[in-house]
Structures are given as C-alpha cells and as structure tokens.
Amino acid sequence: MSEVKNGQACLFVLAEGDFRSEAEELATRLNLPLRDDLSEEEPCLRLREDGLSLWMGNVSVRGDFSRLKGRISERNLSSEAIVRAARGRGAAEGLCTDAAAGLGEDGFLLAAAGFSVILYERNPVIASLLEDALKRAAMDRALSGTVGRMSLRFGDSVPHLIDRTDPSDLIYLDPMFPQRSKTGAVKKKLQLIQMLEEPESEEERLLSAAFAASPKKIVVKRPAKGPHLAGREPSYVIPGKSVRYDVYLPE
Ligand SMILES: C[S@@+](CC[C@H](N)C(=O)[O-])C[C@H]1O[C@@H](n2cnc3c(N)ncnc32)[C@H](O)[C@@H]1O
Numbered sequence: 001m002s003e004v005k006n007g008q009a010c011l012f013v014l015a016e017g018d019f020r021s022e023a024e025e026l027a028t029r030l031n032l033p034l035r036d037d038l039s040e041e042e043p044c045l046r047l048r049e050d051g052l053s054l055w056m057g058n059v060s061v062r063g064d065f066s067r068l069k070g071r072i073s074e075r076n077l078s079s080e081a082i083v084r085a086a087r088g089r090g091a092a093e094g095l096c097t098d099a100a101a102g103l104g105e106d107g108f109l110l111a112a113a114g115f116s117v118i119l120y121e122r123n124p125v126i127a128s129l130l131e132d133a134l135k136r137a138a139m140d141r142a143l144s145g146t147v148g149r150m151s152l153r154f155g156d157s158v159p160h161l162i163d164r165t166d167p168s169d170l171i172y173l174d175p176m177f178p179q180r181s182k183t184g185a186v187k188k189k190l191q192l193i194q195m196l197e198e199p200e201s202e203e204e205r206l207l208s209a210a211f212a213a214s215p216k217k218i219v220v221k222r223p224a225k226g227p228h229l230a231g232r233e234p235s236y237v238i239p240g241k242s243v244r245y246d247v248y249l250p251e
Helices: 017-030 066-071 081-087 105-112 124-138 141-147 158-163 184-194 203-212
Strands: 012-014 044-048 051-056 059-061 095-098 116-121 150-154 170-173 217-223 236-238 243-248
Touching (some): 017 044, 017 124, 051 184, 059 184, 066 141, 081 236, 081 243, 095 105, 105 116, 105 170, 116 124, 124 141, 124 150
Parallel strands (some): 095 116, 095 170, 116 150, 170 217
Antiparallel strands (some): 051 059, 217 243, 236 243
16 A cells, blocks of 8 residues: 555455454555465554454554543543643634544543544554544443544645644644654554654644644644754743643744
8 A cells, every 4th residue: 555654565454253344345445455364574454353453463553542531530631731731821622633643642632621623644554543443432431522522534634734624723743753762562562553654754844734724722742852843943832751742822
C-alpha cells in the first residue's frame, strides 16, 4: 500500500478464526495482502475477539481507551496538563480539531474534558486501529459518552484546516517527534507503531495550516526539552516532566 512507509510493504492481514471475512474486507480496504500464517519477522494486522491489533513477534498494539478510565473523572481531568492547556485563556469546551490523531488518546482526554473532537489520521492503518478502538469504546458505558463526542476522519488534516472545514475553537497538534525516550515494553510498542509513520518532516506546513484555520487557540505537544514546532515561539507553555504543551493564541 502506498501510504505504508519504511519497508512496510511487508505488512499483511492475518485471516484467522471467526474473523476471516472481516479480515478479507480489511485487507481489500487497506490494499494489503491477506495471509493464513503468522510470521515472526513481519508485522501483521489481526482481527480477534478483543478487536483489531498490529502484531510483530510477541509485541502487539491496539487502540484502547479503557485504560484511560481512571483519568476521566472531573477531579482527575482538571489536573491533566493537556486539559489545562486546552481549557485556559481563550478556548472553552467548544469544537476541537485533533489534526494528528494517532491512536486518539489525547483526543479522548479532550473529549472527556467536554470538547467535541474531530480527529484526522492520515495513516490508514493507524486510522483503522483508532476506528476499531472508537467502536469498542462506544459499547462500554463508562466510555460511550466521551467517544460520542469524537469523530474520526481518515486523511491529511492540512487541507481541511486551510479550508476551515470545521471551524474550531481549538486545534490540537501532536506530530511525531524524533525520539520519545521510553523503556522496555512501552518502547517495543512505540517502535512497532513508529514502523508505520515517520517523524514529522513538514512542521511548518502543519503549524501554518493550524494558524490559517483561525482558532482561538492552538496547543502543541512537545518533548519537555524539545524545540518548538517549526521553531515558532508559543504564547505560553504548560510544562511537564516528559512532555510540555506549547500554547499559541492567534491574534
Ligand atoms: C504522535 S502521533 C499522535 C498520538 C496521539 N496524540 C495520541 O494520543 O494517541 C502522530 C500521528 O499524527 C499523524 N499525522 C501527522 N501529520 C498528520 C496530518 N497532517 N494529518 C493527519 N494525520 C497526521 C501521524 O500519522 C501519527 O499517527
């Protein structure tokens, strides 16, 4: 498939168990080969009882909002740095565009904080993992209200920001940055997902598009000690231990 990068031509969909026909549909939709056997060395997508996941050897990744349940009470949310960055000075709980959605965890926290969130994901495999996580969460009473405020769009957010397809109060950006230092199992999972995407090479394009959308506020997630996105100085910063949030208040 054309969008899969970095030698990802070897990615395939595994046809297994009761989910063979769904696996076939997914392979057709993503233009990936369908195979019957697992491989230790090649990544594959598996559809099983617990949803869609990406596998490589014994490491797997799937979208999963259930592990964020403990963070979405109002008390806990108001201490989340992302929520403090999103809520203060300018944007109330309005419409938010998460223009680089990934597996949607940050978008989920913003939706839990009351924003209606439109999520764009340009990598079709990651978007499919997110779509599956949203479907599963919609069936969980503790999560359904929050994911009810989230809408996924497959594709590049930039043209939609420039066209102001969904005029948003808040634009949230978390483009991939080169190294997020993690250890052990987290690192392996991160490496697996990073096989599908590359560090953002078009920072200026993304940030300029966010400004062109004329929101009240732009929030950018960065490594705590990393450079500002596209080298642009923010209006203020919400600091954190491993990540910080750069906040831009367009005029
Ligand atoms: C670091 S991940 C985001 C993680 C996310 N914040 C979360 O909580 O799961 C960045 C994602 O943004 C996507 N992306 C980057 N630029 C994009 C664009 N212009 N349009 C849509 N998706 C984009 C990448 O494909 C990648 O999946």
